[in-house]
Amino acid sequence: MAARKTTKKPNVSADELKKYYRDMLLVRRFEEKAGQLYGMGLIGGFCHLYIGQEAVVVGLEATAEEGDKRITTYRDHGHMLACGMDPDGVMAELTGREGGYSKGKGGSMHMFSREKDFYGGHGIVGANVPLGAGLALADQYKGNGRVTFTYFGDGAANQGQVYETFNMAALWKLPVVFVIENNQYAMGTSQKRSTSTPDIYTRGAAFGIPGEAVDGMDVLAVKEAGEKAVAHCRKGDGPYILEVKTYRYRGHSMSDPAKYRTREEVQKMRDEKDCIEHVRELLLEGKHASEEDLKAIDKEIKDVVNKSAEFAKESAEPDVSELWTDIYVEDTREDA
Amino acid sequence: MPTEILMPALSPTMEEGTLAKWLVKEGDSVNSGDIMAEIETDKATMEFEAVDEGTIGKILIEEGTEGVKVNTPIAVLLEEGESADDIGETSSGGGESSAKKDDSGGDDDDESRGKAEPVAASPAAPVPQPDASPDWPEGTEMTKMTVREAINAAMAEEMRNDEDVFIMGEEVAEYQGAYKITQGLLDEFGAKRVIDTPITEHGFAGIGVGAAWGGLKPIVEFMTWNFAMQAIDQIINSAAKTNYMSGGQLGCSIVFRGPNGAAARVAAQHSQDYAAWYSHVPGLKVVQPYSAADAKGLLKSAIRDPNPVIFLENEILYGRSFEVPVLDDFTIPFGKARIARPGDDVTIVSFGIGMTYALEAADKLAEEGVSAEVIDLRTLRPLDYDTVLASVMKTNRCVTVEEGFPVASIGNHLSAVIMERAFDYLDAPVINCTGKDVPMPYAANLEKLALTSTKEVIEAVNKVTYR
Structure with a gap:
């Protein structure tokens, strides 16, 4: 693959770089495996892969602290792996098994982890934006200094409730980082054809929310911008918008014939801008890792992913009694 | 071991497709992606990407082949160090031979589905x-106490009891509530808790739902429920469904409240009863009180409910x-109807403002010697079927009363349940008194006609008692 010009020396340690490499590779290999299982009929329904966008979640997770929250839309596998959720549980949810994060009742688009402060996984485009602001409102109410990362796409950025939320988040100075993952296509509609002004990050200006565009194929640039945004929120200065310019290599979902863009366009991004290749080069050029070291990481990731696929196939389908559970939270109050 | 590459399913419904074109040939090395x-399927042409890296050892299905079944081996991939001679000892897709679609044709699929599906029935009645x-x-x-005072008191008491309870909505704070329901709350609890x-x-x-997931107990006031149609996606898709979709991890302790149904002379967009709409949705609880005591006791239960x-x-x-009981802490449980007036000849079931007509009709019927039992459902989900059924089994006749539209109404649902569980006890068909099947008109005379009325309830009772 052609080398990408690295404009500046990375301001991170070798260990951090290796961690980003590993985390991004985990997302990519996991998604490739998910695509494969889908092809075999083991995963049903919709399945939206994150391949190409890995630097976004890995760069931002590098800025998160214990207790910070994250919420996203339906292209959510990468967010879950990046925040430390167990690949076994994610894959088993994709196959609709009892070992999945939602016991097989949510599927690809609806997974959650209280433990990792991951609040979904939402199938309605744009709906997670006020939900994320609400999580931030709860943190502000409690005064705990936590920040919520609210991810959505360039497509969701045209939903009305996003702007309702911008207004209230700015008005009440909610500690929320709005991360617009602009992968340039809302399903099959390019940004040019759907969005009146190209720079989505400027849309917060009307509400007094600072925003900036970030190279989403560069994990270090994402991390740097994320640190600034998080500091702004934690200080109590209100929301911040990051428009992260990224690219998805695969179709919108598995059943996407991808006639809205050329094969050359995709290949060019893969060859010239790939986020994993970028960190790989930084590691090798900086002599932070040898080819053998990286091969060992590749092997380690492959094993993790294969194990998750095995788990997802072997885990049983949910017991039929699960049909009737979790509709309501049991009321444990004494006077209930 | 060489790996078989299988014909992929490109959508959940795909069973076979055409291998339109190979973009690699034997001997080519491929990387994942x-x-x-x-x-080609009947819907689209799709590109098929490599998952594993290796060398194409053999192509098993030539390009242009139609009707290739999903999960048929189409090529063999060799890993580093393997040669085409190793072919024969293949494993499907890297050990993934348990694919569920490869052993049966389309027709058998349906058959096995019919056999294998376990029946998960509702518990027997x-x-x-x-x-x-x-x-x-x-x-x-x-x-x-007025209903207004009762609702206000319920909120204030719960806000005193629990720091996590707060209220948000239009004009709830400085204006003191569009209908003065939140009067005085801002003064007592401050702008942080009255937003x-x-x-x-x-x-x-949506912000309310997120705040509930974040550990708070929001009360979200809609100035009227008509305006909540703007928010119905968040109420149903986010608040009601997420506990189920998360396998029980993300309950949502939130109250959505406000005036519902027809007021007076505000026409169609501002006059609609949402009782049946929300009662339709698993994951929600739905309350529609009539009296002040019920409003107070049920709202306190609602705020505490997870x-x-x-x-x-x-x-x-x-x-x-x-009349409201003077008690320090009084709640009414959900799913418990109230017999507002005992009787023997006919059961009148209602809730909310429908109780006005039901009780007035019962008074007038009593004068004519008909003893009506009037049941106030109070909560619509969970619904207290037992109280209704026991009453119908006693009176053998039933009339339901509500202001909502007639199609798929609460009364329709009750009629079905009564038919199913008390069919042999019925001496007459159940009659549903409802609002008319029209948008609410503005003109005073038409508006009156569009709602149900005491007169209609009496007529319905006369019909089911064959008088």
């Missing part, structure tokens, strides 16, 4: 066992006074 072939316990101890001191929102129902309903509660009030009832 490389496009290997084009597959037992004999009705109504809970007739009193709502408060006999001899409790009572005081007169004026912009006019932005969709957005603040689930999303739809609390449907009525503008016309806000100013009406009722």
Whole structure:
């Protein structure tokens, strides 16, 4: 693959770089495996892969602290792996098994982890934006200094409730980082054809929310911008918008014939801008890792992913009694 | 071991496709993500990418082949160090031979589905066992209170009890409530806990749900339920469904409340009863009180409930006074109807403002010697079927009363349940008195006709008692 010009020396340690490499590779290999299982009929329904966008979640997770929250839309596998959720549980949810994060009742688009402060996984485009602001409102109410990362796409950025939320988040100075993952296509509609002004990050200006565009194929640039945004929120200065310019290599979902863009366009991004290749080069050029070291990481990731696929196939389908559970939270109050 | 590459399913419904074109040939090396072939289905042509890296050892299905079944081996991939001679000892897709679609044709699929599906039935309906316990101890001191005061008191008491309870909505704070329901709350609890929102129902309903997931107990006031249609996606898709979709991890303790149904002379967009709409949705609890005591006791239960509660009030009832027990902490449980007036000849079931017509009709019927039992459902989900069924089994006749539209109404649902569980007890068909099947008109005379009425209830009772 052609080398990408690295404009500046990375301001991170070798260990951090290796961690980003590993985390991004985990997302990519996991998604490739998910695509494969889908092809075999083991995963049903919709399945939206994150391949190409890995630097976004890995760069931002590098800025998160214990207790910070994250919420996203339906292209959510990468967010879950990046925040430390167990690949076994994610894959088993994709196959609709009892070992999945939602016991097989949510599927690809609806997974959650209280433990990792991951609040979904939402199938309605744009709906997670006020939900994320609400999580931030709860943190502000409690005064705990936590920040919520609210991810959505360039497509969701045209939903009305996003702007309702911008207004209230700015008005009440909610500690929320709005991360617009602009992968340039809302399903099959390019940004040019759907969005009146190209720079989505400027849309917060009307509400007094600072925003900036970030190279989403560069994990270090994402991390740097994320640190600034998080500091702004934690200080109590209100929301911040990051428009992260990224690219998805695969179709919108598995059943996407991808006639809205050329094969050359995709290949060019893969060859010239790939986020994993970028960190790989930084590691090798900086002599932070040898080819053998990286091969060992590749092997380690492959094993993790294969194990998750095995788990997802072997885990049983949910017991039929699960049909009737979790509709309501049991009321444990004494006077209930 | 060489790996078989299988014909992929490109959509959940795909069973076979055409291998339109190979983009690699035998001897080519591929990396994961490389496009290997084009597959054509009846819907689209899709590119098929490599998952594993290796060398194409053999192509098993030539390009142009039609009707290739999903999961048929189409090529063999060799790993480093393997040669074409190793082919023969293949494993499918890297050990993934347990694919479920490869062993049966399309038709068998349907057959096995029919056989294997376990039936998960609703629990069987037992004999009705109504809970007739009193709502408060006999001899409790009572005081007169309007529904408005009762709702206000319920919120204030719960906000005093629990720091996590807060209220948000349009004009709830400085204006003291569009209908003065939140009067005085800002003074007592401050702007942090009594939050004026912009006019932005969709957005603040979503923020409320997020805040509930974040550990708070929001009360979200809609100025009227008509405006909540802007927010219905957040109420249903986010608040009601997420506990189920998360396998029980993300309950949502939130109350959505405000005036519901027709007020007076505000026409179609401002006059609609949402009782049946929300009662349709698993994951929600739905409450529609009539009296002040019920409004107070049920709202306190709603605020404490760990689930999303739809609390449907009525503008016309806000100013009406009722007896309310003087107790430090009094709640009414969900799923318990109230027999507002005992009787023997006919059961009249209603809720909310419908109770006005039901009770007035019962008074007039009593004058004519007909003894009507009037049941106030109070909560619509969970619904107290047992109290209704036990009453119908006693009176053998039933009339339901509500202001909502007639199609798929609460009355329709009750009629079906009564037919199913008390068919042999019925001496007449159940009649549903409802609002008319028209948008609410503005003109005073037409508006009156569009609602149900005491007269209609009496006529219905006369019909089911064959008088």
